Amino acid sequence: MAGITPRAxxxxxxxxxxxxxxxxxxxxxxxxxxxxxxxxxAIAVGMFLLSWATAPVSADERRSAPIKSRNR
Structure with a gap:
């Protein structure tokens, strides 16, 4: 869980x-x-929910997300 928490x-x-x-x-x-x-x-449910939370975002969801500006 510690490995996926920063991403998800x-x-x-x-x-x-x-x-x-x-x-x-x-x-x-x-x-x-x-x-x-x-x-x-409960272990099976927890593992399923963790895999669901870290699933890749679809292209449609990426397009509808607000664009973040990068300040360099």
Whole structure:
């Protein structure tokens, strides 16, 4: 998460919260029903949200974004 935070900014928070919570639960219960199942689902959801937050921006979205001037 630390590696993608500078690129994606606050968009990583929805994925980081379930992922970090599931990591704590993973330490002692990733094999046992029902907590282990919920732990693995939370890891999957967190990873999906992180990958969605870091997905490349489409060309249409880039065109509609305001142009930032570069001061040199």
């Amino acid at each position: 900014g606050w968009r990583v928070v929805p994925g980081a919260v379930p992922l970090l919570t599931a990591c704590v639960s993973f330490l002692d219960s990733h094999l046992f029903w029902p907590r282990g199942v919920f732990t693995m689902v």
